[in-house]
Amino acid sequence: MFLSSLIDGIATGSLYALIALGPSLIYGLLRVLDIANAAGLTLGAYVGLKVWRATGSLALGIVAGIAASAVFGLGLQRLLYRPILNRGPLIPLIASIGTFIAMEEAFRLVFGPYPFAFPAKLGLPTLRFGHTVITGVHLVILIVGLLVLGLTWFALRRTRLGLYWRATSQDMATAEAMGINTRGVVAAIFVIGYALAAVSGILLGINYNTVYPTMGDIPAYKMLAIIVLGGLGNPLGTIAAAMLIGLVETFVVMYAGYVLPRDAIAFIVLIVILLARPQGLLGRSRKAA
Amino acid sequence: MKGESLLSVSGLGAGYGKIQVLRDVSLEVAEGEFTAIVGANGAGKTTLLTCLMGLLRPTAGSATFRGRSLFDLSAHRRVELGIGYIPEGRRVFAELSVEENLRVTATRRPRGAAAGEREVLERIYGHFPRLAERRNQAAGSLSGGEQQMLAFGRALALEPSVLIADEISLGLAPIVVDRLFELLGELHRAGTTIILAEQNARLALEAAQTAYVLEAGRVILRGPARELGADPKVVDAYLQHL
Ligand SMILES: Nc1ncnc2c1ncn2[C@@H]1O[C@H](COP(=O)(O)OP(=O)(O)O)[C@@H](O)[C@H]1O
Ligand SMILES: [Mg+2]
Numbered sequence A: 001m002f003l004s005s006l007i008d009g010i011a012t013g014s015l016y017a018l019i020a021l022g023p024s025l026i027y028g029l030l031r032v033l034d035i036a037n038a039a040g041l042t043l044g045a046y047v048g049l050k051v052w053r054a055t056g057s058l059a060l061g062i063v064a065g066i067a068a069s070a071v072f073g074l075g076l077q078r079l080l081y082r083p084i085l086n087r088g089p090l091i092p093l094i095a096s097i098g099t100f101i102a103m104e105e106a107f108r109l110v111f112g113p114y115p116f117a118f119p120a121k122l123g124l125p126t127l128r129f130g131h132t133v134i135t136g137v138h139l140v141i142l143i144v145g146l147l148v149l150g151l152t153w154f155a156l157r158r159t160r161l162g163l164y165w166r167a168t169s170q171d172m173a174t175a176e177a178m179g180i181n182t183r184g185v186v187a188a189i190f191v192i193g194y195a196l197a198a199v200s201g202i203l204l205g206i207n208y209n210t211v212y213p214t215m216g217d218i219p220a221y222k223m224l225a226i227i228v229l230g231g232l233g234n235p236l237g238t239i240a241a242a243m244l245i246g247l248v249e250t251f252v253v254m255y256a257g258y259v260l261p262r263d264a265i266a267f268i269v270l271i272v273i274l275l276a277r278p279q280g281l282l283g284r285s286r287k288a289a
Numbered sequence B: 001m002k003g004e005s006l007l008s009v010s011g012l013g014a015g016y017g018k019i020q021v022l023r024d025v026s027l028e029v030a031e032g033e034f035t036a037i038v039g040a041n042g043a044g045k046t047t048l049l050t051c052l053m054g055l056l057r058p059t060a061g062s063a064t065f066r067g068r069s070l071f072d073l074s075a076h077r078r079v080e081l082g083i084g085y086i087p088e089g090r091r092v093f094a095e096l097s098v099e100e101n102l103r104v105t106a107t108r109r110p111r112g113a114a115a116g117e118r119e120v121l122e123r124i125y126g127h128f129p130r131l132a133e134r135r136n137q138a139a140g141s142l143s144g145g146e147q148q149m150l151a152f153g154r155a156l157a158l159e160p161s162v163l164i165a166d167e168i169s170l171g172l173a174p175i176v177v178d179r180l181f182e183l184l185g186e187l188h189r190a191g192t193t194i195i196l197a198e199q200n201a202r203l204a205l206e207a208a209q210t211a212y213v214l215e216a217g218r219v220i221l222r223g224p225a226r227e228l229g230a231d232p233k234v235v236d237a238y239l240q241h242l
Helices: A002-030 A037-055 A058-087 A090-111 A136-158 A160-170 A172-177 A182-208 A217-230 A235-256 A262-276 B045-053 B075-080 B098-106 B117-127 B129-133 B144-156 B174-189 B201-207 B225-230 B232-239
Strands: A127-129 A132-134 B005-016 B019-030 B034-038 B060-065 B083-086 B162-166 B193-198 B210-215 B218-224
Touching (some): A002 A136, A002 A160, A002 A217, A002 A235, A132 A136, A160 A172, A160 A182, A160 B098, A172 A182, A172 B075, A217 A235, B005 B045, B005 B193, B034 B201, B045 B075, B045 B083, B045 B162, B045 B193, B075 B083, B098 B144, B174 B193, B174 B201, B210 B225
Antiparallel strands (some): A127 A132, B005 B060
16 A cells, blocks of 8 residues: 555656646746646647547657647747746736636637547556556656656756756856857747646546646646745756655545545645745745846 | 957947946957956946847947947857857856856857867866866855856856956955956967956056046047056046055
8 A cells, every 4th residue: 555655656746747847947047937838738638639539649649749839838938928028027927827728718619628538558557566556557657757857857967958057047148148049048948848748738638538628727736836845946846846745645645535635735735845944845045136 | 469350349329228328439459459448336347348248238339240240149149259258246157066157158169169178177277276176066155256266267168269357356355366367468468359347447457458448438538558557537537546
């Protein structure tokens, strides 16, 4: 039982990390909470589902979902965020929330208000050892999640884009004056952030076997809690916070599920931790620029 | 020593919002020349340099750099042309290590650069052994003097042909200031073009060949640095209190 819950918790945490990583990287650069990222998640799920239905190939569905979401994200960055970024933090946030809601209405109009099933086979068997059961879907989430998170860590620490992301997120003007194409970095991060959203959306759709217009709601607010919890603009903190929330949720539901609705837990953890560490798990108090 | 015209600025105007700071500033810098820009605090030195770097959009005027129009280029494209920059207040990337700070610029050199990345970093550690000792430390944990060395080294890691430096002496111990000016002299002798803004006019006028005196956003004097350093008007206005 315990081991099953542990693995469940880590799988849930990896999924949350996938969901929150893009907005965390974007926040680091632009200081905007990219709520609309959750619309990329839903878009990726719908496109992935449709293309999988049409072609029978899940790989093709995933690629198409990633592409659609990345194009959407890049468009948002160019057409929505770029023109209003210098208007203070509130306006981009409201614009982002507005976009998210508008996209949900668009999904309703285009795909209809009813949920679709997403019974794709991920090709991994359910594992059983003793009392421990891991479903194939969870196994895939676990593997994809940990893989992407490992790659992210590697990319941030060991690649040029990672170095440039860190420099740009600390001081965009100086980064630009040191030769970094900061617009290019922002564009690359939107592509990556929305690609991750699409992968999360497809995994969520398959995991719960459903895709529907408002499926981004819960990811949107959990991602918020996780980003704040991890320390704003700190991707490694985001990953740690996602794991923590995934584990706490799984164990609380396991042992006290009747007292606490699962989706409230993220915020309870958030409140408790922020009382002790206002800067978040791995955040540092931000110096004035 | 003087070569072809490298940078030519004419009629430059700039400001912040409704506040006009620079008015009709013109500047000629020859290849390999060491130019000082002096003037009191608030005269507009930093504003001028940020316009040259592309961090502030001018409201008037034009500039050519090696015959190319400069003001159309974003800052990172100017860096690609070989312009290194030491910003006022150091502006090191506090959460990156010393070495990562250097790698930011070392990786922005043109692809065909003769020296490898490692070689460039080692050269900078040779100039600043303190940085070598602290290469894995976060830049934010360095002392002010060490941060200024890092800001200097970060510009050098680009192997720039032109170095734009803003107030490198501010708030530093004399021994560090001496070391930095010595290095400017070495770079200059090796052919680097240098544009240096300094409130410490005495130092700047001793080191440079040509100087501009800015006052309230206008160039009020220009000439050979040593002559300006001996000009009673300049001495009265800028050198007496130092
Ligand atoms: N970011 C800014 N916003 C508004 N005014 C500024 C800003 N930066 C500088 N100024 C003003 O522009 C004038 C010139 O400043 P600056 O170029 O920094 O002079 P210097 O470098 O010679 O000390 C000053 O009056 C200063 O107050
Ligand atoms: Mg200044």
